[in-house]
Amino acid sequence: MKILILDGQPDANDVQYAGYLRQLVQRLRAGNHSVTHTIIREQSIKYCTGCWSCWWKTPGRCFVQDDSQQICADTIHADFLLFASPVIMGFPSALLKKTQDKLIPLLHPYIQIVHKECHHRKRYESYPKLGLLLQKSPDTDAEDIKIITDIYDRFSLNFRSTLDFTMTTEQPVEEVFHAINHL
Amino acid sequence: MPLIIFNGSPRGKNSNTTLLMDQFIAGYTHGNDNQAQVHYLIHTKDADKNMELFQDAENVILAFPLYTDAMPGIVKHFIEALQPLCGRSGNPRLGFVVQSGFPEPHHCRFVEAYLQKLAKRLGCEYLGTIVKGGVEGIQMMPPNMTRKLFKTFYDLGVFFAKYNAFSSELLRELTPRENMSWLRRTIFRILNLTGLTNFYWNMHLKKNNAWDKRFDRPFA
Known part of the structure; x- marks a missing residue:
């Protein structure tokens, strides 16, 4: 399986988090998965400006030539996309959210009724399944995890995919591996 | 003290x-001495300055469009700058405005839950969230199509000036239904077959000579 990990950790000095992700990547590769681990803080990505060039000037592609173009390509070729991030102020990092905003070109502006609601039409045949891996902060509680999961569940609907799990770095690497491996 | 409004639209002004x-x-300042200051979060380098404005304010409204089912990245960047203020006494009263291109308010309810928790996390009195769907395209709508919407926002400002609160009656006016009725969905589906529902996007695609490329898959 082709796996893309979008890693929204802003703190390069968090060795515990980095070690967890490194172990997960190693375990997935040992399980014969092809893994791209994209550390967003090392990428050059501009914020989305809402210009909609990606929908009406250069359909399917952001007008700005930044590293989000490669992330879009990696996303659409992946079978599984793992959003990994610490929880900061009750939500994944701004780095991750900025990158998520830049996935908008992968969808079409046209609207269709899906599950009795308006959602964007697909631009591509298929989209990767989604998972969430969160590092809790001292103030993160079960309500935060539910709120985040609900929002990413909604994102998966618009992304024409499914959110298959939300897990935290409190769980052993092997459990996260199994959750991905059994998809 | 002025009402502080943080505008979190990636399009700025x-x-x-x-x-x-x-x-x-306009409603908030009509017939009184009230003042409102607007600060645009697209200037992400101003995060520290915005944090100071936040901590000194009495009333703050954070307004933004729904982006991939949550707040835009620039708004999350701003929220992270507020982290040192968590639980501090004297934080301002905090309200939100979330608008979306989708017609159903339901899409915004999930980030609304986050915003309510955010106010609690900061120790701010939560003033509520104004939710409005179907907003994409209002810039090019004729005045008769936006009159009612603008009047409701004006009236929300008048009410806020009097009571430091969002009128629940006006909030209900903005969101009469959470989802589309069966009849409206059916009409939408029929209009979708004719292409009328895509009028806004098609107009821009044609204007930019991109109509032939509208179904492009550059990363396939």
Whole structure:
């Protein structure tokens, strides 16, 4: 399986988090998965400006030539996309959210009724399944995890995919591996 | 003390969020000495300055469009700058405005839950969230199509000036239904077959000579 990990950790000095992700990547590769681990803080990505060039000037592609173009390509070729991030102020990092905003070109502006609601039409045949891996902060509680999961569940609907799990770095690497491996 | 409004639209001043908040401010300042200051979160380098404005304010409204089912990245960047203020006494009362291109308010309810928790996390009194769907395209709508919407935002500002609160009656006016009725969905499906529902996007695609490329898959 082709796996893309979008890693929204802003703190390069968090060795515990980095070690967890490194172990997960190693375990997935040992399980014969092809893994791209994209550390967003090392990428050059501009914020989305809402210009909609990606929908009406250069359909399917952001007008700005930044590293989000490669992330879009990696996303659409992946079978599984793992959003990994610490929880900061009750939500994944701004780095991750900025990158998520830049996935908008992968969808079409046209609207269709899906599950009795308006959602964007697909631009591509298929989209990767989604998972969430969160590092809790001292103030993160079960309500935060539910709120985040609900929002990413909604994102998966618009992304024409499914959110298959939300897990935290409190769980052993092997459990996260199994959750991905059994998809 | 002025009402502090943080505009979290990635389009900054040229945004639908601005159009709505301009109406709110007009109502808020009508016939009194009230003042409102608007700060644009697209200037991400101002995060520390914005944090100071936040901590010194009495009333703050954070307004933004729904982006991939949550707040835009620039708004999350701002929220992270507020982290040192968590639980501090004297934080301002905090309200939110979330607008979306989707017609159903339901899409915004999940980020609304986050915003309510955010106010609690900061130790701010939560003033509520104004939710409005179907906002994309209002910049090019004729005045008769936006009159009612703008009037409601104006009235929300008038009410806020009097009571430091969002009128629950006006909030209900903005969101009469959470989802589309069976009849409306059926009409939408029929109009979709004719292409009428895509009029806004098609007009821009044609204007930019991109109509033939509208179904491009550059990363396939």
